[in-house]
Amino acid sequence: MSDYRRFLPEGIPAAHMPFWESLKEHAVQVQRCDRCATFRYIPKDICPKCHSDLASWTAISGRGEVYTYTIVRRAPTPAYQEDVPYVLAHVTMEEGFRMAARLTGTDSERVRIGMPVQIAYEDVTPEWTLFIFQPVG
Amino acid sequence: MGELASVAVAGVHTTEQGDLSERTQSDVWWEAVRGACEDAGLTAGDIDGLVGEGPQGVPGLRETMPAAGLAEQLGQPVRFHARSSVGAASTASGLNLAAYAVSHGLAEVVVIASAVAGKSAGYASANRDVAVAHMSKLSGPYEYVYGTTRVSDYALLAMRHMYEYGTTSQQLADIAVSQRLGATLHPASVHGHRGELSAAEVMSSRMVADPLHLLDCCSINQGGGAIIVTRASDVAAIGRHVPVVLLGYGEGHSHIDANAVKSMTTFPAARSAADTAFDMAGLSRDEIDVAGVGDHFTIGVLIGLEDAGFCPKGEGGSFVEKGGTAIGGRLPTNTSGGFLSFSHAGQCGIFTLIEVVEQLRHEAGPRQVDDAGLGFISGVGGVQQAHSALILGRA
Numbered sequence: 333m334s335d336y337r338r339f340l341p342e343g344i345p346a347a348h349m350p351f352w353e354s355l356k357e358h359a360v361q362v363q364r365c366d367r368c369a370t371f372r373y374i375p376k377d378i379c380p381k382c383h384s385d386l387a388s389w390t391a392i393s394g395r396g397e398v399y400t401y402t403i404v405r406r407a408p409t410p411a412y413q414e415d416v417p418y419v420l421a422h423v424t425m426e427e428g429f430r431m432a433a434r435l436t437g438t439d440s441e442r443v444r445i446g447m448p449v450q451i452a453y454e455d456v457t458p459e460w461t462l463f464i465f466q467p468v469g
Numbered sequence: 470m471g472e473l474a475s476v477a478v479a480g481v482h483t484t485e486q487g488d489l490s491e492r493t494q495s496d497v498w499w500e501a502v503r504g505a506c507e508d509a510g511l512t513a514g515d516i517d518g519l520v521g522e523g524p525q526g527v528p529g530l531r532e533t534m535p536a537a538g539l540a541e542q543l544g545q546p547v548r549f550h551a552r553s554s555v556g557a558a559s560t561a562s563g564l565n566l567a568a569y570a571v572s573h574g575l576a577e578v579v580v581i582a583s584a585v586a587g588k589s590a591g592y593a594s595a596n597r598d599v600a601v602a603h604m605s606k607l608s609g610p611y612e613y614v615y616g617t618t619r620v621s622d623y624a625l626l627a628m629r630h631m632y633e634y635g636t637t638s639q640q641l642a643d644i645a646v647s648q649r650l651g652a653t654l655h656p657a658s659v660h661g662h663r664g665e666l667s668a669a670e671v672m673s674s675r676m677v678a679d680p681l682h683l684l685d686c687c688s689i690n691q692g693g694g695a696i697i698v699t700r701a702s703d704v705a706a707i708g709r710h711v712p713v714v715l716l717g718y719g720e721g722h723s724h725i726d727a728n729a730v731k732s733m734t735t736f737p738a739a740r741s742a743a744d745t746a747f748d749m750a751g752l753s754r755d756e757i758d759v760a761g762v763g764d765h766f767t768i769g770v771l772i773g774l775e776d777a778g779f780c781p782k783g784e785g786g787s788f789v790e791k792g793g794t795a796i797g798g799r800l801p802t803n804t805s806g807g808f809l810s811f812s813h814a815g816q817c818g819i820f821t822l823i824e825v826v827e828q829l830r831h832e833a834g835p836r837q838v839d840d841a842g843l844g845f846i847s848g849v850g851g852v853q854q855a856h857s858a859l860i861l862g863r864a
Contacts, residue, residue, distance in 0.1 A: 341610035374611045374726055400632070400733055402624035403679040404616060408605030412616035420612075420621050420678075422728060430728035434615040445632045462614055 334457040337411035341460065348375040350389045355461040358453045362429075364390040371429045394451035395468065396425040403440045419443050421465055437466035473749070476568040477701035477712035477864065479578075480509025481823040486659045486692035486812040489586035490595040495524035498584035501695035509697040510707040511578060516697075518549035518576025520563040521816060522583065549576035555720065557763060557808075558848025558857040560818035565718040565859070567698040577703075582695035583816035593691065593815060600689045607851070609726065619765065620686055622852045624678035625727065627768035630734045631680060634783035638680055640790050641767040642671035645684050645809055647795035648764065652806025654796075654835040659690050660810040685767040687808035694812075694819040696826070701864055713829045716752065716843075717860035719745025724854055739776035739847060739856040746845075746858040747778075754779050757860075758841040759828045760800050761821035763849025764807040770794065774802070777847045777858065801838045804828060818848045822859075829863040 344352060351374075354361035363372040365379040366386035378385050401421040407413040421435040421443070435443060437452075449465040456462055482504025484497055502524075506513055516539075523535030524542060531538035536550030549570040553562035560581060567579040585593040594600045601618060608617040630636045646668050652661035666684065674683040704712035721738030724730045747753065754777075762773040771785035779800060780788040788794075794802035805811040805824040812820050825844035827833045833841075846859040 338616065339606065339610075339613050341614055344610060373728065374609075380729070400625045400629035402621045402628055402681075403676075404618065404621050405675070405679075406601075406618065406620065406677045407616050408602050408613075408618050409616075415616065418616065420615055420617060420625070422625060422733065432612050432615070432728050445629070464615075 336457050338409070338456070340457065347377070351375055352460070354389065355453060355463055356455075358461070360392060360394060360451055360463055361389040362392050363387040371427055373429050373431055393426045396423040396431070396449060398422075398435070398443065398445050398447045398449060399424045399430055400445060401435060401443050403443070421449070423449055423465055431463075433462070433464050435465040472572040473568050473715045473718065474862075475701055476571045476698060477704045477714045478564070478696050478826045478861070479699045479704045479707070479710070479712070480505040480507070480511065480697035481826050482508055482695050483657050483820065483823055484584075484693040486657055486814060487690050488595040489691040490588050492586040494584050494586050495526055497586045497693035498524040498582055501582050501584055501693035502580055505580065505582070505695035505697045508709070509699070509704070510709045511697060511699075513543065514545070515578045516543065516580050517547055518567065518570050518579030519547055520551050520567045520570075520579055520581045521553070521559065524584075549579065555722075555848065555855045555857050556850025557765070557816070557818050558850045558855060560816050560822050561846050561848035561857040561859045562720060564696070564698065564715060564822065565857070568715045568718075571698060571700060577699060579698045580695060581698065581819065582693065583814070583819045584693035585691040585815035586693070595691050597689050611726065618678065619852075620681055621678040622727065623766040623768055624681045626733050626772060626853070627680050627766070630768060630772065633734055634786065636771065636786040638672050638682070639668055640786035641680075641685055641771065642668035643791060644764070644767040644770045644789050644794055645671045647792055647798065648803050648807045649810045651796060651804045651836050652810035655805045655811060658806045658811040659688050661806060681766055681768070687765045687813040688810065690812055690814050692812050692814040694823055696819065696822060705864070710830050710832070712864040713826045713861050714864045715859065716862045717746035717748070717750030717858070719743060719749065719858045720856065722855040727852060734772065735782055736772065736776050736853040736856070739773065739849075739853065739858075740778060742856040742858040743777040743847060746860050750860040752843065752860060757800065757843050757845045759804060759825060759838045759844045760802040761807070761825045761844070761846040762802050763818075763821075763847060764803050764809050765813070765849070767809070769849060769853070770802060772853065773847050773849060774800070777845070796836055796838055804833065804836050804838065821846055821848065825861055829861055831863075
């Protein structure tokens with residue numbers, strides 16, 4: 333039994349699991365449309381651009397720039413409150429789409445929009461790995 | 470227009486707002502509905518249509534078939550039920566559904582009500598910690614695993630808006646200040662008794678998720694409200710109030726995941742909802758006298774005014790500055806105090822609607838906007854994910 337007391341993903345459809353399995357491998361993969369090459373994050377049944385239902389799990393660079401962020405000081409539960417202040421960031425990936433995650437590895441007051449970051453991994457339980465962002469370099 | 474304008478809000482009622490944990494949902498629901506019927510010069514026995522939720526009771530099908538439960542309570546058939554699902558914009562959308570029913574002869578007197586009370590464990594809880602934890606999971610598993618809250622969801626928008634357009638905390642605070650002033654003039658408001666605010670007080674209140682301070686955030690409380698919708702000609706015949714008619718309506722739905730929209734400062738679905746409503750009404754923005762704009766957080770009002778077309782994108786800050794949304798300002802907005810200072814309970818859009826109706830009736834007392842003849846509502850579902858726009862007029 334894990335003593336991890338923060339929220340774990342619930343209700344993830346089987347079709348999304350390759351993404352979460354790629355996190356466990358520490359080698360993130362994102363759906364990419366077979367027809368028009370648009371990335372689909374979070375995973376989707378059809379492409380929002382061309383409506384094709386065909387996609388392949390595709391490796392991405394894991395690098396991007398902070399699009400926006402916030403510093404959470406009042407957390408949703410006591411377990412998260414142990415982490416405050418923590419940074420939540422939306423990042424524009426090199427491939428052009430955005431991903432959201434915790435940004436760690438820097439003083440929260442030093443985070444800026446436009447800051448280069450890269451994906452890292454946190455194995456939070458034996459079953460689940462989350463991706464996070466860390467400053468480049 | 471045309472068909473819709475034959476329909477009016479006939480009655481409104483707001484119950485006590487605050488901690489109603491010792492009461493039940495159905496008790497508060499009926500208080501709101503009886504009050505709205507009385508305000509309309511009607512009785513509960515006149516109701517033959519329901520939009521949204523009915524009075525709950527013992528668990529079971531009352532939640533999935535609320536009009537059947539209401540009919541059982543009334544001892545007579547209810548002829549129409551519909552439900553909209555646009556989050557906090559559901560009441561604004563509900564008025565359109567009610568207008569459809571009345572204008573098509575599917576019902577004569579339709580009630581829309583919201584009531585939140587009791588010791589619910591979810592977002593309806595009177596306990597702030599319980600409600601905050603529950604609502605944090607609305608961002609979905611791809612985000613809530615990181616410890617998101619509703620405040621952090623909106624803070625992301627505010628941070629980006631400040632970056633792109635130079636919007637300031639002071640400008641956001643000005644919205645909270647204006648709305649609190651309205652709340653001090655409304656006896657049912659949850660925060661009015663705390664007195665007026667200064668922008669400095671807003672900006673020195675505890676930071677919750679940068680750049681949003683505690684006083685940039687809506688209340689979390691319980692309460693009820695109801696409106697009665699019927700034919701405008703009947704409202705005029707009863708003669709208790711000036712009919713407030715529906716002149717325009719529009720919706721826009723755009724996304725669920727925040728990373729799925731192109732911009733986190735511009736929400737085109739809000740614009741298209743407003744455009745649809747203004748086109749239907751044949752009116753322009755500068756004819757609007759009073760507004761209600763989804764204000765879960767101050768930034769929501771600023772972005773909402775921009776996206777609904779009341780000022781160019783990026784100029785929301787200068788629009789709201791120094792009382793632009795205050796009573797007597799450029800566009801008095803959320804004049805009861807809104808979700809920030811009046812009430813944020815259940816389908817809280819009901820309170821936005823009730824306030825605009827009271828303004829257009831010229832029954833807003835010390836909050837009254839001079840000569841208010843046309844009102845605009847931009848209801849917001851979630852974090853700018855869905856919108857409904859309403860234009861109401863004093864008949």
